[in-house]
Amino acid sequence: MLDHASVDTQKISPTEELRHRMRHSAAHVMADAVLQLFPEAKMGIGPPTQDGFYYDFEVSRPFTPEDLESIQKLMLESIARSSAFQREELSREDAKARFADQPYKLEIIDGIPDAETLSIYRHGDFIDLCQGPHLESTGQIPAIKLLHVAGAYWRGDEHRPMLQRIYGTAFESQEMLEDHLERLEEAEKRDHRVLGRQLGLFSIHEEIGPGLVVWHPKGGVIRSKLEDYWRDLHFRHGYSIVYSPHIGKAQLWQTSGHLDFYRESMYAPVIVDEQEYYLKPMNCPFHIMIYRSNQHSYRELPLRIAELGTVYRYERSGVLHGLMRVRGFTQDDAHIFCLPEQVEDEIGGVLDLTFELLEAFGFSEYSISLSTRPEKYVGEPEMWEHATESLRKALVDRGLDYDIDDGGGAFYGPKIDIKIKDALGRDWQCTTVQFDFNLPERFDLTYQDSEGGRSRPYMVHRAILGSLERFLGILIEHYAGAFPLWLAPVQAVVIPIADRHLDYAQSVRQQLQDQGFRVEVDSRGERMNLKIRNAQLQKIPYMLVVGDAEIEQGAAAVRLREGTNLGPLPMAEVVQRMKDGLAG
RNA sequence: GCCCCUGUGGCGCAAUGGUAGCGCGGUCGACUUGUAAUCGACAGGUUAGGGGUUCGAGUCCCCUCUGGGGCUCCA
Known part of the structure; x- marks a missing residue:
């Protein structure tokens, strides 16, 4: 049931078009079953999706896994029969008569403009209202698999009835289907919630509250290394780093407009000395107060104010997910206040910083979108134009491909969003660079211009990693828990073979620690094999086995987590190797 | 928030309505061992919380909470 034109036909390749058609046909076969x-x-409705297809049904009881099996069996039979898909056009009256007992179909018919031709597709005894196109016959669907069932509101509207949605997928061959299922399994193995527990990185507790994360020592290492790098990078790019409190008075949020427009995402106020204070859902008002605490000359601009600012937002309970969607998270936030003529360079600078930062974590593929002025907006059209143009130019100057989301900007300004592709090819939205024509007005921000008058600065919000919690979740899955040396919580574990090697093991640890490495000695009275297994499971980059031979040579036998055994190496060489490892 | 599923020692799981078990992990002991699991003993659970049905509830029913799959794809 796909409005074919809606699937972005401009960008879709012929093979993708065929795949969509096949999956759409598979959805019909499923509905038939x-x-x-x-x-x-x-x-x-039953459209194809990026990875497969689904169809929604209203049924008296939810589907069970056994139902899925029966449905799939019937589908395979239908495919074996190879019934032809036949298109038929019909009048509105005929269509209504034919779908008289299908209220949702009737609603769809009523929603179709009179000028459009209605069509149905038939295969075997099954008929569905559908624009098409379809395969020639059900026999052309090579491989299918039904995956799971979930509730879904009719037309995505929570006030409408909830239907039962069956998700499935279809591929051009059994092998491709199996590849896809394997990818799903691989993704499951990398699940940051599972790895986070196994590697001792973080936890979420019923006692603390849903969507609230505590970082454990090992996760704390990763996070603090990431933060150190982030700060260093920002200093190098001319940012100032600030800190602001977690709560602020109601008046602040009144002025910023959050209480009027963002309240449903904010927590109820706490009362202090008869004053209402709100937990911050954003950092902007604080950075603005920093700006406002002095008068500014045009000579001082641009001002780049950055903060790893922890914010709290109410997220509906059903949308919380591990680190990916939480209620308390830390934004790598910054606000740039600048002159009109600086806007272009500033945006360019943000993009350069973005790619440098993301590439440090091994991300190299992006999809970028530029969102322009929506129908309801604040600010002057000329400013919008100027800002949008500077966003566009910064992208073009860097030879970056991007899509335009026409009218997709926020009411207060145009923006660039950047999605990164992880090791499994999944997209994650992290970076956003957004003009704001609203807050400078509300807080009456000004600077002294070169003519001696007072002018309003341009303001740009930007977050590159987005939320640290989420980014770390992405990183866990991207690296499958095997963090690069510079981020690894434990960079090397020294494994003495017998108790008599313990002293030497400690000296090996000390030598590396003196060089700034994070090293542990596994001094348990266990066998070497067990210690190696543990280190492998903990994905520790270097395992340094020490026994009689190594003591004699002042060496350590180096095993990498990839499984290679380099044999005994002199300590000086071990240190050098690890230092080289930090760079690469 | 809504629909469905789920909740049993720290973790992963088991237990036709009839005595709550197993593995990992932990502690202790023995072993002192060359590249992914040595052996043994011990400790650890009011079965998420509350209510109900029953002679008897981890198991059935109701409520609350937690976790999971989803809720943009509009013929």
């Missing part, structure tokens, strides 16, 4: 098993089912 469901109606055979559940004749009373009311059909919703």
Whole structure:
């Protein structure tokens, strides 16, 4: 049930078009099977998706895993019969008569403009209202698999009935289907919630509250290394680093407009000395107060104020997910206040900083979108134009491909969003660079211009990693828990073979520690093999085995977590190798 | 928030309505061992919380909470 034109036909390749068509056909075959098993089912819609397809149904009871098996079995039979798909056009009246017992289909028909031709697709005894196109026959669907069931509101509207959605996928061959299922399994193995527990990185507790994360010592190392790098990078790019409190008076949020427009995402106020204070959902008002605490000359601008600022937002309980969607998180936030003629350079600088930062974590593929002025907006159209143009120019100057989301900007300014592609090819939205024509007005921000008058600065919000919690979640999955040396919580573990090697093991640890490495000695009275296994499971980059031979040579036998055994190396060489490892 | 699923020692799991077990981990002891799991003993649970049905509830019912899959794809 896809409005074919909606699937971004401009960008879709012929093979993708064919795949969509196949999956769309698979959705029909599934609906057919469901109606055979559940004749009373009311059909919703059933389009192809990026990874497969789904179809929504209203049924008297939810589908069970066993139902999925039966449905899939019927689908395979239908595919084996190879029934032809036939298109038929019909009048509105005929369509309504045909779908008289399908209320959702009737609603769809009513929503279609009179000028459009209605069509149905038939295969075997099954008929569905559908624009198409489809394959020639059900026999052209090579490989299918039904995956899971979930509730989904009719038309995505929480005030409408909830239907049962069956997700499935289809591929051009059994092998491709299996590859896809393997990728899903791989993603499951990398799940940051599982690795986070196994590697002792973080936890979330019922006692603390949903969506609130505590970082454990090992996760704390990763996070603090990331933060150190982030700060250093920002200093190098001309930012000032600031700190601000977690709560602020109601008046502040009133002035900023958050209480009027963002309240549903904010926590209820706390009362102190009969004054209301709100937990901050954003850092901007604080950075603005920093700006406002002095008068500014045009000579001082641009001013780049950055903070790893922890904010709290109410997220509906059903959307919370590990580190990816939480209620308390730390933004790598910054606000740039600048002159109109500086805007372009500033945006360019943000982009350069962005790619330098993301590449440090091994990300190199991006998808970028530029969102322009929506219908409802604040500020002067000329400013919007200037800002949008400077965003566009910064992208073009750097030879970056981007999509335009026309009218997709916030009411207060145009923006660039950047998604990164992780090791499994999944997209994650992290970076956002956003003009703000609203807050400078609300807080009456000014600077003394070169003519001696007072002018309003441009203000740009930007976050590169987005939220540290989320970014670390992405990193855990991206690296599958095997962090590069510079981030690894424990960079090397020294493994003495027998108790008599303990003293030497400690001296090896000390030598590396003196060089700034994070090293532990596994001094348990266990066998070497067990210690190696543990170190492997903890994904520790270097395992340094020491026994009689190594003591004699002043060496350590180096095993890498990739599994290679380099044999005994003199300590000086071990140190050098690890230093080289930091760079690469 | 809504729909469905789920909740048993720190973790992963088991237990036809009839005595709560297993593995990992932990502690202790023995072993002193060359590149992914040595052996043994011990400790550890009011089965998420509350209510109900029953002679009897981890198991069935209700409520609350937690976690998970989803809720943009509009023929």
